[in-house]
Amino acid sequence: MYKAAVIGDSASVSGFAALGLSVFRETEPEKINKLISRLAANDFAVIYITEPAAAMVRDTINKYRSSKLPSIVLIPAIEGNTGDGMRALHEAVEKAVGSDILN
């Protein structure tokens, strides 16, 4: 059985604990890097990560882009939405189509 995880600063991710997602309160790049590798190897199918946390470990996230699992999804942190998640979407379109045709 697979599980879902949430990574980010304490204030942004605590709420998810009540829903039954596995919450990891990490804000340091090295720890997040290790955590993502560990989660990916341990039956976590979905990893939600706050945008500021994701910005620190972009390489690790890109590494898992082309593998089937886990699916790493960016979510806004408590400080607000940085638009990184949408930007990733536009990048995917650009890659597939050759130019950004959204909007």
Place this chain on the structure above:
Amino acid sequence: MARLNVNPTRMELSKLKKKLTSARRGHKLLKDKRDELMRQFMILIKENRQLRSEVEAAISEANRYMAVAGSVMQREVLETALMLPKQEVELEVGEKNVMSVYIPEFKTKFRSGDANDIYSYGMAFTSIDLDGAVSALSAILPKMIRLAEVEKACQLMADEIEKTRRRVNALEHIMIPDYEETIKYITMKLSENERSTTTSLMKVKDMVLKESHNYH
């Protein structure tokens, strides 16, 4: 275009003709694959965008509640309230084949039968804003799971489309023109050889006739 480095023989010619036919067929098939992938991708990317804006809005709302809850409650109390969750989300992972791209499908399962059984704390010592945050998150959870599915599908399909497009382009602009040019070269060379054989034969015939009968 570069001509391939082969000997101009009939053997090579028929080999190349076969290769050209299969390259053309492969090109057509890959082009169809690319078009269909692109169509599916456009549908998914629209859903992805819709879902993402909904999820981002809901999480931002929950975060606002959370910020208020954090300001009216002590941090420790807040953490304690959420420390022992009643609920646990488990995912069943399936697989769907879209034009030979394997995309994951997630099915959510809750540990306790009631998916709304989410409040892991008594109401007495916690702020109402915390309830708001938790309920907002709980409402968006199915969409978050779907978002994870769609986002992964989009990424995988974008990769596959890029790969397929490269193959189509390589066939269309390099392999097929190369084959065509080489085939043309061999055909010309062979007919040139034939002509030269004919002329030398004629020449020889002339010489032989001249010698034996003194013809002019």
